[in-house]
Amino acid sequence: DTAVSQTPKYLVTQMGNDKSIKCEQNLGHDTMYWYKQDSKKFLKIMFSYNNKELIINETVPNRFSPKSPDKAHLNLHINSLELGDSAVYFCASSQSGFNQPQHFGDGTRLSIL
């Protein structure tokens, strides 16, 4: 039933590790996004994919690598995790076109020890 689903919901890991967060949407949307919400609750775009192609990359370190195997999935892989990566990561999707509302997943809370 869930429109945009992310796994895992919580991720606790040590500095230096590599981890992945998965996102799937069953809304038939063409565009998917990753956002980061920091400790001050400020939400910022990281990446946007349209039809599996990268269209927005907002100066994110190259330790973050999104991968879109198909239009319904946009996974986020993070290498060499740092303390500053601790945040809540949200996946979202929308139909193509800039006048379409975005639909969000429930977020993945990443904590780096």
Next chain:
Amino acid sequence: KQEVTQIPAALSVPEGENLVLNCSFTDSAIYNLQWFRQDPGKGLTSLLLIQSSQREQTSGRLNASLDKSSGRSTLYIAASQPGDSATYLCAARNSGNTPLVFGKGTRLSVIA
């Protein structure tokens, strides 16, 4: 560069009151503006999206307005209920392949 500000950061009202949440943006050349609700530990729920050509949008007890010339949008909530307690975020989108730019949100508490 677009910047979005929401004031106040937090607001507490008694149940039944009508209230207005404010959002201001620096670049008036927006394509659209979207209001979201975020519950603790949850993602964002889209409430209303206003296109640049529109002045307002309504959904149930919610009414969002847009004044591009003054760089402001408001979200009006009628007859507030405890279930309306959440953080409300507004986000502006400029034209082209530009991302949504979010404000920091207003945390609303409706007291029964």
